[in-house]
Amino acid sequence: MWTLRSQEVTVVYGRGSISTLSQFKGRRVKVVTTKSLMETSLLKDMLKLTGGEQVMGPSQHTPEDQLVQLREALRDAEVVVSLGGGSIIDAVKISHEGYHVSVPTTLSGAEHTTVAGFTREGTKRSIIRRAPDMVILDPDALRYTPRDLLVTTGVRALDHAVEALYSVRASPYTDALAREGFSILYECLWNLEDLLQCQIGTWLSSQAFMYAGRGLSHIFGYIFGPRFNIPHGVTSCISLAEAIRFNMTFSREKLRSLGGDSLPSRIESLLERWNVRKRLRDYVSLEEALRLGEDLAVANNSSENPTKMDVLEAVEFIKRVY
Template sequence: MEPFVYTVNPSRVVFGSGTLKQLPRELQRLSLTSPLILCTPQQTSQANAVASLLRDASIAPAGLFEKATMHTPTNVTAEAQSQLASLAADSLISIGGGSTIGLGKALSIRTGLHHICIPTTYAGSEMTPILGETEDGRKTTRSDPKILPGTVIYDVDLTMTLPTGMSATSGVNAIAHAVEAAYAVNRNPITTLLAVEGIRALAESLPVIVKDTANREAREKALYGAWLCGACLGTVGMSLHHKLCHTLGGSFNLPHAQTHTIVLPHALAYNLPSLSEEVRLKLGRAFPGADGDAVKGLNELLEKLGVERSLKAYGLKEEDVERASEIAMEREYPNPRKLVKEEIREVIRRAWAGEPARADL
């Protein structure tokens, strides 16, 4: 076995059904009494339910900020920080998906306040010390142990009403973390185990959820898989897929989970020829019925989920493909295969057109 480095991220995870009720206890354990609750405009009802739960436990929230936005724009963070400065808040609670959790991370790293995450999707951001922020049309990322949320409460009940479309794309977004973790330059045996188990759990559960959104066993398995995939993202570096998605999301304002869903099989197909046989087999076997072929497994999974396969459906223009490839090539980053602009442009074009992924570049 080759030497490796594995970093254990020190976050506390509470997982199960009905675990939201443990939130007051978690605050009391930390001697926190005045949290600012964060959400998107679409999730104010859930944020208000959290506030009500806390008041019933004699904990008075400092306030509610309900403007969390996709890709964590710095101007929204500045507005939230201004509100935070006017309050006597001693902590942050984010309830929602990647947009809200991203805002919580941005505020936490700026203020040092303890951040409690309550995920309602399968995004996985809650398990990473990584923050992606958008300013002037460019999305950049940074990693710092202080960005990692201190506490994560996974409550399966909060995902039971997640629409099937968002369940599917959010779940594939989580799979993307594990796929790239499996071939990361700083991969290690522990992260690879988590990656394969996370992919398998989601690949098995997501098709069931699409057919039966109220299937509790599938929902539990999906949330478990998302947790593992998020943990992968938090311990190793990412490659081409995440770079492309940050480019497309930050510079062209494409929806986060949907973009990850569309790009993933194409990015994997590009890197596949440069992966070791061991990694190819581990990834391929994580997808049930794929005969050891991860690209085939992803193509078939997306077909089962009935998700949109083209970026043009979300507003990317054909003339944007060239610009996207230029941005994606501006800075070097680790990737299993050498990046060639003409080939990256073709990867983006195929994703734009909605073609099935194929490893022939």
């Protein structure tokens, strides 16, 4: 028996859909964004549409101390627009209880979930918050995003689909979302020609993840990303293929629709195509990495990953991705 509680979110998608923001003109609007977008025509257009005020958001991995500052800056806002990737979107989820419009500029998928991540003392924490009230998927919002960032966050979205499919909480609903999301997203990421399709694939994959939960590759990212300043998408580039291999015995039948035994190789071929195949050695020494073996095992075993691991298996996993 499955129990699934759905949510009400307005998703506006298609080229030119940013114009939807004009409906908020006349209200107290604040647009939270990143330093890299501060001087862009994208932000200027959004401020003109809303009559709003720009606010600098937190840095990568959403440090907790920066959330305190953001909460104060948003205190008098009626509508808050998050313009950026997962860190900006999660920061607004945590810091603002009013109406939230998300305009993602990456393919991380944070805009489609109720999970919000932040970093406390070098450790990634996740809490449940309201999803944005409105999500605007406009491919024009991706035009300032570097290609490497699009690809690596897209791999993060592929991670959502794969781990939702073999999750112990998977259901027929999440399986359908995961399979279709993976198919659309993988094809789009191979050529990066139709970015709206990439956004739609991310949408489906992230919904599957929200309802089915997280697995080993996500757990790896939560532990190693903040500790060694590895971007979210890059952690998936490091860990996803090996996480699939680790779970293959349990999940081979379910993964067959995504490529079965060849799925890890398909993922690695995509990474090589865009030169984003990364190793843990690019960020940390093996000695430092192995110290987190017990943390990885404990966190994996409390997640929705189908295969549990002891500390020795966690250490071996770290060595394989190193």
